[in-house]
Amino acid sequence: MQEYNDKRVFTGGRRTMLIMNKVVAGLAKVGISLMGSRVLSVRGRKSGEWRSVPVNLLTVDGERYLVAPRGHVQWVRxxxxxxxxxxxIGRRVEVFRAEELADPAKPEILRAYLKKWAWEVGAFFGDDVRADSPTETLLHVAPGFPVFKIHTV
Structure with missing residues (x-):
């Protein structure tokens, strides 16, 4: 269900993440959210068919965001x-419009994302990037981590 294009993911870790993605997606499909998890569906840019993947929906100051911790993967494209x-989440489906954030707007969103989910996705950010990293560090890595603001349609 999830795409992996990050060379930092080793075979054992990839297998574990594939299993976790299936578990999280399965729970979300029956209406159980783990810390904000949802099933994201987006039309394929070439096929036009719906593609689905589990994601972590982040809320900061009342605004909602999707962060791509694995970088520029297929759902981002x-x-x-x-x-x-x-x-x-379960039978509740929300249609939205996404607005991609420019790199200078990402540090505080990345910081909040890491505070909440570093245990799950921290390896994708590397050893030098944490929730308490300086803003300059987060700005430096921002181009590698797409962030989308969610607007309900």
Whole structure:
């Protein structure tokens, strides 16, 4: 269900993450959210078919965001091509429009994301990037981690 293009993920870790993704997606499909998890569906930019992947929905100051901790993966490319998507938890489906943030706007969102989910995705950010990293460090890595602000349609 999830794409992996990050060379830092080793075979054993990849297998564990694939299993976790299936578990999180399965729970979200039946209506159980683990710390904000949802199933994101976006139309494929070439096929036009719906593609789904589990994601962590982050809320900061009342605004909601999707962060791509694995970088510029397929769901990110698809969301850039067609900014409308769906977030589901159980039978509740929300249609949204996504707005990609520019790199200078990302540090505080990345910081909040790492505070909440570093235990799950910290390895993708590398050993030098943590929630308490200086803003300069977060700005330096920002181009590698797409962030989308979610607007309900």
């Amino acid at each position: 698809n969301l850039r091509a067609n900014t409308e998507g769906r977030l589901a």
